[in-house]
Amino acid sequence: MYKADLIERAARFRSAEDDPDRQLASCPALVLNADYTPLSYYPLSLWPWQTAIKAIFLERVDVVATYEREVHSPSLDMKIPSVIALRQYVKPSEFPAFTRFNVFLRDRFICQYCGSPEQLTFDHVVPRRLGGKTTWENILTACAPCNMKKGGRTPAQAHMQPLIEPIRPTSWQLIQHGKRFPPNYLHETWRDWLYWDIELEA
Ligand SMILES: [Zn+2]
Numbered sequence: 001m002y003k004a005d006l007i008e009r010a011a012r013f014r015s016a017e018d019d020p021d022r023q024l025a026s027c028p029a030l031v032l033n034a035d036y037t038p039l040s041y042y043p044l045s046l047w048p049w050q051t052a053i054k055a056i057f058l059e060r061v062d063v064v065a066t067y068e069r070e071v072h073s074p075s076l077d078m079k080i081p082s083v084i085a086l087r088q089y090v091k092p093s094e095f096p097a098f099t100r101f102n103v104f105l106r107d108r109f110i111c112q113y114c115g116s117p118e119q120l121t122f123d124h125v126v127p128r129r130l131g132g133k134t135t136w137e138n139i140l141t142a143c144a145p146c147n148m149k150k151g152g153r154t155p156a157q158a159h160m161q162p163l164i165e166p167i168r169p170t171s172w173q174l175i176q177h178g179k180r181f182p183p184n185y186l187h188e189t190w191r192d193w194l195y196w197d198i199e200l201e202a
Contacts, residue, residue, distance in 0.1 A: 013188045019068030024049055027067050027080045030190045034089035036064075038193060041175050042096050042105060044183055052081045061086055065189035082189040096174045098136055105177050106169045107141035112162040119144040125166060127152040136168035 029052035031045040032038055039045035047055070053071075055061045066079035096102050103122065110117050123142035126132030129152055140162055142150070150158045169177075186194065 013186045013191050016068055016188050020070075022067060022069045024069070024071070024080070026185075027069055027082070028052075028185075029081045030083045030187070030193060031061075032064065032083065032085040032193055033092065034086050036085055036193065039086065039090065040092070041171070041178055042102050043099075044194075047084075049080050052084055053078070055084065056081065059087070064193075067187070067189075082187050083193060092171065094170055095168060096171050098168075102169075102174060103136070103139055104141055105174055105181060106136075107164065108177055109181065110141065110163075111143035111146050112140040112164055112166075113142055113146040113150070113160050115163065116143045116146075121147050123147050123150060125162065126154055130154070137166050140164070140166050 025048075027049045028046040029049065030038065031047055031052075049071075052061070056063060061084040063081045064083035064085050065081070067082045069080045070077055071080060100122070104120065109120065111120065112123075120141055121144055123140050123146070124132040124134070125138050125140055128134075132138050146160065150160050155161055
């Protein structure tokens with residue numbers, strides 16, 4: 001990865017400067033496993049602030065970092081947690097969820113027939129009318145024109161060979177792809193727990 005990409009990616013981390021006035025709805029906590037790696041990447045493990053605070057009181061999590069934003073109640077003032085870690089280790093699932101976003105991510109957000117990043121949709125490799133299922137192994141990212149062109153045919157019938165064989169990716173594989181497509185909202189206190197390789201590569 002190029003340095004410019006890394007800088008641009010790092011710039012997407014929201015600064016803590018705006019924290020004191022931050023809306024509570026914009027204060028999710030990044031949830032780490034007991035080994036301090038994110039509980040999940042896709043989707044990123046985030047809890048709403050109320051859930052995070054409840055878990056703190058139930059002593060299920062430790063606070064790793066906080067927003068500057070505070071909540072006040074008659075009995076307590078506390079900063080909203082921005083990073084929390086589970087006390088009990090949860091075995092991460094080896095395979096990611098079958099979601100639209102994760103299919104796009106597996107296919108790197110490009111049409112698997114022509115390579116275009118525009119007008120993306122999904123193609124049943126074996127069409128539904130021929131018994132094709134909606135599964136990791138039969139769904140590919142395709143642009144609308146390719147999808148239209150292929151119609152209800154198999155790749156062989158349409159003479160359209162896909163760039164990749166659709167497979168069910170492992171969580172590790174998606175994480176590798178995901179480094180190129182970071183989520184839109186990242187708080188600066190999350191930086192140490194995500195993309196740990198930024199500093200090493202820069
Ligand atoms: Zn295409």
